[in-house]
Amino acid sequence: RDLAALAQTGGLTVVNREVSVLDDEGGPGIELSAAPGDGLAWLDGVAFTTGTITLDVRGRDVPGQSFVGLAFNGVDDETYEAVYLRPFNFRASNPVQRDHAVQYVAHPASTWNVLRESYPEVYENPVIPPPDPDGWVTLRLQVEEAEVRAYVGEGDQPDLVVDRLAEDGGSRVGLWVGNNSEGAFRNLRISLDPASVAAGEQREPSLIQRALNLLGPGDSTQRTQRAQRSTDTVERIASRGERIRTGDQPDY
Numbered sequence: 001r002d003l004a005a006l007a008q009t010g011g012l013t014v015v016n017r018e019v020s021v022l023d024d025e026g027g028p029g030i031e032l033s034a035a036p037g038d039g040l041a042w043l044d045g046v047a048f049t050t051g052t053i054t055l056d057v058r059g060r061d062v063p064g065q066s067f068v069g070l071a072f073n074g075v076d077d078e079t080y081e082a083v084y085l086r087p088f089n090f091r092a093s094n095p096v097q098r099d100h101a102v103q104y105v106a107h108p109a110s111t112w113n114v115l116r117e118s119y120p121e122v123y124e125n126p127v128i129p130p131p132d133p134d135g136w137v138t139l140r141l142q143v144e145e146a147e148v149r150a151y152v153g154e155g156d157q158p159d160l161v162v163d164r165l166a167e168d169g170g171s172r173v174g175l176w177v178g179n180n181s182e183g184a185f186r187n188l189r190i191s192l193d194p195a196s197v198a199a200g201e202q203r204e205p206s207l208i209q210r211a212l213n214l215l216g217p218g219d220s221t222q223r224t225q226r227a228q229r230s231t232d233t234v235e236r237i238a239s240r241g242e243r244i245r246t247g248d249q250p251d252y
Contacts, residue, residue, distance in 0.1 A: 001043070001188040001189070001190065002028060003028070003029050003030045003175075003185055003186060003188055004021045004022065004023065004028035004029060004030055004186075005028070006030075006043065006044075007019050007020075007021055007030045007041075008021065010044075011043065011044050011045070012030075012041045012042065012043065012044065012174075013040075013041070013042040013044055013174075014032070014039075014040070014041045014042075015039060015040040015041070015042070015077050016035055016037050016038065016039045016040070017032040017033050017035055017039035017040070017041065017177065018032070018033040019031070019032055019033075019041060020033070022184055022186065026056065026136060026186060026187070027186055027187060028186065029056070029184055029185055029186025029187070030175075030184070030185055030186070031182060031183065031184045031185075032175065032177050032182060032183050032184075032185075033182055034065070034177075034180055034181055034182040035180070036179060036180060037179055038176065038177065038178055038179060039176070039177045039178075039181075040071055040077060040174045040175065040176055040177075041174050041175040041185075042071075042074065042172050042173070042174035043172075043173055043174055043188075046172075046173055046190065047171040047172075048072060048143075048171055048172075048173040048190060048192060049073070049143075049169070049171055049192075049193075050143050050144055050145060050192075050193040051142075051143060051190065051191050051192040051193045052140065052141065052142050052143070052189075052190070052191040053070055053072065053140070053141045053143070053173065053188075053189070053190050053191075054138065054139070054140040054141075054187075054188070054189045054190075055070070055138070055139060055175075055185055055186065055187055055188040055189065056136045056137065056138050056139075056185070056186050056187045057069065057085065057136070057137060057138075057139050057183060057184065057185055058134075058135065058136045058137070058183070058184040058185075059085060059086075059087035059088075059133065059134075059181070059183055059184075060087060060088070060133070060134060060182070061087060061088050061090075061133035061134050062088055063088045063252065064088070064180075064250050064251065064252050065088075065180050065181055066086065066087050066088050066133075066181050066182075066183070067084050067085070067086060067176075067177060067178025067179070067181040067183075067251060068084060068085055068087070068176070068177055068178075068181065068183035068184075068185075069082055069083050069084025069085055069103075069139065069176045069177075070082060070083055070084070070139065070141055070173070070174070070175065070176060071172075071173065071174045071175070071176040072141070072143060072172075072173045072174075073143075073164075073166055073169055073170055073171070073172075074170045074171070074172030074173065074174060075168055075169070075170035075172070076170075078107060078108050079107060079108060079166075079168060079170070080106075080107055080166075080170065080172065080174075081104070081105065081106045081107075081148070081164065081165075081166050082104070082105050082106075082107070082176045083102065083103065083104050083105075083139070083141055083148060083150045083160070084102070084103055084105075084176055084178060085101065085102055085103075085127070085137070085139065085152065086100055086101055086102075086103065086251070086252075087101075087131075087133035087134070087137075088133055089101045089126075090127055090130040090131055090132075090133045091130045091133060097252070098126045098130070099121060099124065099125065099126050100116075100124050100126075100252070101124070101125065101126050101127040101130070101152075101159075102124060102125050102126075102127055102150055102152055102159050102160045103115075103123065103124040103160075104123045104124070104148060104150070104160060104162045104165075105123070106164070106165040106166040109165075110123075110165045110166075112124070112251055113249060113251075122162070123160075123162050124160070125159055125160045126159070127152045127153065127159050128155075128159065129153070129155075131152065131153050136184075136186075137152060137153055138151075138152070138153060138154060138187075139151070139152055140152075142158075145164075146163060146164055147161065147162065147163055147164060148160075148161070148162055148164055149161050173190070178251055179250065179251060
């Protein structure tokens with residue numbers, strides 16, 4: 001998809017940012033401006049539930065001010081999942097910072113700081129080999145019903161594999177930048193799974209029911225217990241999220 005053309009023809013719904021068109025050696029793209037708070041550019045007329053999303057993103061090697069990625073499963077401007085990069089951590093001298101290069105979140109409950117405190121090093125990872133923090137890098141997401149795999153660069157091994165935490169499902173997909181961050185995007189490709197193409201399909205609203213469906217046949221009591229355990233993470237995070245909010249500290 002030509003993001004520059006979408007921006008010029010009103011094909012993006014931009015939230016808390018200004019959008020400008022880029023045209024350099026790698027082809028046309030767009031840039032979202034920097035501003036306090038998170039920013040989004042939803043793709044109008046695109047319904048996505050499961051499949052693969054690939055695009056090139058570019059951030060900056062500026063600590064605490066560069067967060068670029070993809071939002072999906074969007075219900076509204078506050079409720080969605082996202083995977084994003086912290087380019088300033090790609091080649092950081094501190095190994096702990098390097099471990100925080102790619103991040104999964106599920107807003108509004110499972111923000112980066114809630115996940116880091118509750119489940120350290122589970123929902124974020126280093127990127128190996130580390131890309132140029134000021135250059136273009138390919139981000140590819142494989143989104144399944146219960147899992148997300150994130151590939152950064154051209155490698156064939158995922159840099160992050162996580163269980164999805166969002167219970168409520170939507171179908172909006174968009175470009176995402178974090179607090180005080182700008183970001184550039186180009187070469188967007190979206191491939192839908194066959195089930196995702198079905199008209200009106202939505203993910204199950206119940207996380208337990210979704211887990212039961214994935215577990216398949218078997219003893220009903222054991223299946224229910226296993227499904228319940230898979231929801232405990234969401235419940236604990238939601239509880240802790242009451243006291244840990246995104247705005248409480250800067251992302252890093």
